[in-house]
Amino acid sequence: MEIKKTLIQEMEFHTVVVGTGAAGFNAASRLKQYGVNDIAIIAEQVNAGTSRNTGSDKQTYYKLSLAGKDEDSVLNLAEDLFAGQCVDGDVALCEAALSTLSFYRLVELGVPFPCTEFGEYVGYKTDHDRGRRATSVGPYTSKIMTQQLEKDVRSKQIEILDRHQVIHIMVEENEVCGVLCLDLKSKDELHYVIIWCQNIVYATGGPAGMYHDSVYPQSQLGSSGIAFAAGVRGKNLTEWQFGMASLQPRWNVSGTYMQVLPRLVSTDSDGTDEREFLLDYFDSKEEMLSLLFLKGYQWPFDTNKIFGGSSIIDLLVYQETIIKKRRVFLDYRKNPGDQEIVFEKLSSEAYEYLKNADACFGTPIQRLEQMNELAIHFYQEHGVDLYQDKLEIAICAQHNNGGLAVDHHWQTNVKGFFAVGEVAGTHGVTRPGGSALNAGQVGSTRAAEYIAHDKNISTGRMNDSMKNACRERAEQVIQLLAGANHGTKSLSEAWKEATRRMSQCGGMIRNKEEVKKALDDTEYVLINYLQYVSVTNISQASLFYHLYDTLLAQKVYLTSMYDYLMRKGGSRGSALYTSSTGKKPGEKMPDLFTCELDQGKFGKLVQETYMKDDVCFCEWRPVRDIPDVDYFFETQWKHYRERMGSI
Template sequence: MISLRETEIRTVVVGTGAAGYHAAVRLHRYGEKDLAILAEHVTAGTSRNTGSDKQTYYKLSLAGEDRDCVRGLAEDLFRGQCVDGDLALCEAALSTRCFYHLVELGVPFPDNEYGEYVGYKTDHDRGRRATSVGPYTSKFMTECLEREALSRGIPVLDHMQMVKLLVRENQVRGVLCLDTENTTCCNFLLIWCENVVLATGGPAGMYRDSVYPASQLGSSGIAFEAGVLGKNLTEWQFGIASLRPRWNVSGTYMQALPRLISTDRQGGEEREFLLEYYEDTAQMQYMTFLKGYQWPFDVEKIFGGSSVIDLLVYQETVLRGRRVFLDFMHNPGGEKVDFDRLSAQARDYLRSAGACFGTPIERLECMNEPAVQFYREHGVDLGKEMLEIAVCVQHNNGGLSTDANWQTNVRGIFAVGEVCGSHGVTRPGGSALNAGQVGALRAAEYIARTGNASGKEVDGQEAIAIQEERTRELGREAAKAHIRMLLPGDTEWEWEEKQRVEELWEKAAKRMSRAGGMVRKEEGLRQALSEVKEDLRHFGRDLFISSPAQAARFYHLYDMLISQQVYLTAMLDYVLQGGGSRGSALYTCPDGEKPGEGLPDLFRCRPDRGALGGMIQEIGLWRQKGAVNSFTCQTNWRKVRPIPNPDTFFETQWKAYRERWNYL
């Protein structure tokens, strides 16, 4: 019923999104041939299955008279608070190199007749650095990088779920995988390796109210269990998204000025609830328009700004238990829009787009027909039916902590893409796609440049062989112990009076959305943390799965619960350190300031105002000795690493470059 086989691969890339494929392609280009990509399912994940009205890629400006420079871009990324300056400089310096690499691979970023890659302004952007190929930018990127990887013959081990990282003496030694294609028995593969590049995305499976694709679950808990530190785990992005299908309703979806209504759970008692808060229809329409530019919920924009709309949607759905819809068939207020009464920003934009007419669906089709077509392809005709929405988690700005080579504190484990916490409290829209490409490039360069990352000495071969065999014995025992967790003393696949995996999953996901979502309360965090610790203590003992086919979900639940403990601990510690509301998280405070008189006291808060913006919270997980699935978390606060000021004298850097790559 259970089997374990072994193999050796020097470098394993986990994940088949844009960051994972890029890391593999770069490694192969640099001569790393003992390489493989690990995937639970090649077509799963966020990169291939998510987007927005026009999904953004953020880079240095490359058109017109826009004056831009690497340092300026780095400073804008650094300005997001809690950002390490060396990572910001790398992401700025390598943005054009990674962008042009994608262009050469076939991603159709638009340029003009002279070859300039035109851009537009995105959120938290002082220039026009953003570009896009429409709703499916990351999908195009992934497919082009995948073709390049396949053309190079890089093997992809599909249907292999990473369930444990084997670490000894702070060096990764192997990866334990579950073969999910075989559903009649549990087959495991233990890959002995020297480097693991994690490109597994954010831990999206923790939340119920999520705009992530259902196939995106994450593997951060496995990394925490292996000793990798987390960073800025308090920082998520939340925003308004459709529920079916899961999709951000940003950009032109809101700039088309749809009507927002709420209903009871059965679809009755329809109310245009924004009219109950905004006395002036033109002001309501302007705030709706701004949600396109300012899509993520932002505490800085709740005091008279566009994020009040997120609070009003939250009030209807979470506090009142109603359903909320975007209505593109009728104008807000049920009247013809008086474009002359709109603010200059909204009026000029709509006039430039030729959209000062008609109904929201007509304006949306005029400005961005692919955004309408997307919903048609998913069975929703915005011209005939309303679109259900809610405030959902969308992106993790925190993640695993790395150095400027995207290597974690565990030697040989690298984190690229969303699983890496290179972002801070806020970030320019689209910077995540750039960060994933840059991180993959930096990790690949470091692995190729340094050779054997384990740091073994060349002499004492017999001693090394003995130590290696001892390590393997310990690794096999650790792997088997992890496997035994699946079948705790029972030989049958049926147990009575135990909790089903899906029941515990649903309970845990609801708990995280309630306690660690957009609105957070100290007592709620404490209660949720207590519950998840209890779930972990009983894990593998009081759990019911009906067949080996559920083993994959079993291990994902284990990863999810570990992630919840670490993230909830980070959030609670932030409150205890005196942290206020910031970014996409409102920490409710009874004696705080209320954003508006028409809002409930729950939204009273104390804005952080950058008080902890120069500090980074890191957190580690340790297993309690003698305890099964009982863990302790420890947090540490440090100052951000400043933006470096490297020597830019050409002769000096040319020599350093030759030495770095052994071009002497």
Template structure:
């Protein structure tokens, strides 16, 4: 590590030099740092805007799942079988499916050794259960906070190694030259000064682009930074594929599993909380069917367009209609049974009735059933200041996980030499994925990147003088943007509302994205919004104004969010143009399609994708305000020569890193 002060553009700039900088302090980022150190590359540092924020540390569910290779019982499992499940999720490249299966056991057991208390039986078998899109029993959990425990254990390991973590640093620009990483430009949110990092490698572990949406299950304080990567020239992959589901708004938390299986009352009100209505009764004429669908929503939690016509995802649409189309607010009410009367459990589907009977939960009110089946689920909200015994819980259909992301190769390196992506920032998932596989993918991807860097990414970064010479244009552009915004803001006098100016712009942008580019999408609105954002970006420098340096960070974030929204919406429009139809967690309005019920708006008319694009991968590049697209065939699962002597010989010479 080297550090110094340099004069650039008439100001003093702090410059640090490392072989590798990891951006993000979630489970994937900490694992990348921990693995790099373990593999011998110790000239590393971590950069984060807020060490205690982020999805890994602050999100979960009633039983947050980690998906791994089976390690118990007599049910057969194999790397090939697990890889096939990933690959069958559609639009998944084979090398990612194979790597995420092959390194599953190694990464899982590493977490066990670091102290994550995954349960095993008295003989040492790590038992599992089935999760969504999972034909086996590969899932495990340590409760609501699985990813938090992972992050904290990995963090302790990194701290013990003395790896430097730079907090309060917002990444503004990935600096590149001739298609390779040269450094990072950051804003120190404490000092309000710009700082630079010279580096040969960057592992981008910033999570999904949570800042794009207003309706979000991501924790407050998690924004993502995909727009920074797109601006640097990194290619996006499968950006259309998201996971949306029902979540509480305060706090942001998935209301999956037991929250729905205890059959709460669902109520909508006007914006002020008046005129309460149990709106599900308007759609379901059969009470038993309504309750059964509500139960299924527990473990069919993600919105799945295949489950609209006959399954539980119709409930997501009904809630979307109340909130986004009617402008009402929707709540879970655990204080009373639906309809305010006793439940006849004999009216439920066999699946729901059998589950509740085996759980001994065929009694009382929803809150009593929830306390009986999953008391920690009640305690979680109590810890956040919400007493489910005495108040309702506001919910909405929210963005929860991006299955797409940056396009990476088998070592999780992007098209830019030295730029790697791990965790949700990497687009290794397809349309469908087993629940909990994202946690496994983050550990595997960061391990693969570290393995590659430790062997192929050695060497020192460019000097500060060389960084200024080869990347001065990129640095100057960001500096000029800040100067212009401050100058424009300085011309404003006596305008107190200007303090909320950036916040208003952000809210308008994110609400627009939730309305147009979330679970319900139609081509006309997407095209119109793309044009709006394109104009906003082209005039951003000339129109933006800030009142002081404390607003530099929010201003740069707004710009990054707009870039991200533009790229993602452009990908959705291109997908429709290629004949793409409703699949995964996205319903695309189709005038020639089916309407779930004649009482529902035409916006919900759709046609299911029948697999015509299941073997096609959409990739997108962003350059100077223009998106370009490439469609390619999905790469198959690699065929391997596993003859031991051949593998061993190759491993001795190159560690099998190519």
């Protein structure tokens, strides 16, 4: 394919926000609120991304308890976030301290979180939560947040550069200079845009495109690879959340989808030979049902819950789908075993919950209608009638707890480059359900506040020499496309191959030899990228750059996983690392699940991974502890005035 020389347009802003999810829109809104007016939002597709296109039975927002007699404090919440292992305490304290400010702002913007008639915002318990901090507006919590934040941004008349794909981050002397974008509005010829800026607030979401088995919306791919290529460090990249999700549509089957106790059946690939495989493993149907109930708010696969806990369910689903190559479905039309449930024989936790919900009766679909009718409506809106149809599921990647390394202002190691939302690695091995939505709002607020009040920003630091160096590298990125016309694989074939390799080797079950092979294969493709893939039409330019970004991200993530294995890290969080010297979760389990639990061995350490001259390196450091703050009012008032430049 011949690539003609294209005149590159140039623009300049003080700060750009990349991404139009809940974190990105909040960052732009806050920047404007704090007095930074020369800003723009860059969006590949305004209506794409995870925030707007994902959810669950009642998608959770996690915050400080704000109702009744529930005892809570900022420090209590920070300690619970910090307890997730590999979490920096200063970041946890910020997420706790700003949770109420961020929550009430969403309320004022029109997000209808439920409250009592007296104004108390009630909550419920979620996974890895010792209180009742969770709240929800239903399946579309993050979507509604995004919509209301977008309205606020548009009311402030903030410029949105839609249909611009960031393909290169320009950095000189470890400081941000700008971004190179592919203008996707042009259909007949390639247009590129250089956007100069002093700050980038990166809100691109997690690198969802890395995995084939994924619950992320298909519009969410991520852009972490080009951040690594620009010198940004990664943090806790080994830590993902995996769990059961429907395939069509992609959706978490958490909460009441599990608590109503559906049948789980598997079939051959053609839908024949249906059987309830869970009944083959458990000696007691009541034990099986009680653990199935717990999957509601213990939804993520958790290695701490594989020895007699609820994550046995995930392993059994994985065994059916990955090892036995069968298909697994949830069936809400009949009770498990097609028998009436004696609810009093369930665990006390399951029985009391279903009793309080007036759901100790009938079939799973009748209980779901009683407890959460909106959960049924969601699937009806996407062409699945749970009254009539089985729902196909698998174990899927759902959330990256790791990401780009940030400080307590959400700035990375590159000056002027801030990461907010899921792309920021603020979580650890585990996290309370819904804490990601809070972290996105807090992080984007912190970044905007810092940018607005940073006295060290130099408005004229980019000279002609620096800009020319950036232009030369941008030209190299553009010319990559011209060399991709002799490859042996189409972009779609190469994409499927890369993502399937990642799901197989870097997913829920990880083996040292397989991770190393996947890393070697990924590096080979990157080195030979222009000879590996074939681009035959300029309409494929977007996918060409996305695939390269994804391969870069896979390389860095697989390096992190291999380094962890070489240090003899054990199974933790949502990742089971196989070990010949460990033990199986049960005698009926395959040898593949033999493992040793980490038991907090690396819980006080953070792994940071970075790329230099195309080579990846890993470093380990202690976590930053929760700050010991002097809470004397006059002292903090003085510090505040000095920090904010007040009189």
